[in-house]
Amino acid sequence: MTTPTALGADEARTRLHELTVIDVRTPGEFASGHLPGALNIPLNRIEDALPELRGAADRGEVLVVCASGARSENACRTLAGHGVTAATLAGGTGAWAAGGHDLHRPGGGPRTSWAMERQVRLTAGAVVLLGLLLGLLVHPAFQLLSAGIAAGLVLSAVTDTCGMAAVLGRLPHNRPRAADLEASLAALRGR
Structure with missing residues (x-):
């Protein structure tokens, strides 16, 4: 299989307004800090979101994000197998934060769980x-x-x-709330 297209953190930051950002980490990881505007669709639920992701890809570029880039590459390959083109964030949220870019934390609070x-x-x-x-x-x-x-x-x-x-990822501290897949899918439909 081919390696998905990767965007660097700086390039993704400048293009953030034109990207549909999908974070494939667990809900707990997502809550601990994610790219602004990202939608949480955990990797194990990515196939459930195929119709909405196809629509998002038809309207513009989809950027898939995880902590380091490994899960997002797997998600991109899965999507490509279903005819959906997506790019991955090189180095994931770790590279994003290391590049000095802010991570959104619900409630604005500090990171509450470990990666x-x-x-x-x-x-x-x-x-x-x-x-x-x-x-x-x-x-x-x-x-x-x-x-x-x-x-x-x-x-x-x-x-x-x-x-x-x-x-x-199934332990309670890694799942402070269930992934609100329906809310993410509704947001994708509305874009």
Whole structure:
């Protein structure tokens, strides 16, 4: 498959008024800070929004955003498979913020949750450490926890997916509210 077109943060910022921005992160990640005017359609719901996304693409350029660019590239490929052309934000919201551009936070408050990548690093590191400690102090079989996490990280890198992120994304602190897919779809219809 081909790599989707990528816009840099500065280019996206200058063209923001002419783009339909779709954020494919979890509702919790979206609430922690997103591009101004972005609509939240989580990656696992992207196919539910195909008719509206086709309409948005017919009216102008669609920019798909996530934290780092990996999920948005996957979303662009999924959309391309259904005949919808979209670009991705190179480096995601991380590159956007690093470029000095503001992220919109509902209520204007500070970031209240960790990015999913940071949650995955914490969880993987904690389980590896726990497996090693329990393997030394209790029974060597506990080292299989560490081996399992290592295998999962390798699989994650090879497939460019993350099972741990999918599981962590379902935890209550990552879902402060359900994604209001209907509101996002209504906004797409009205553009």
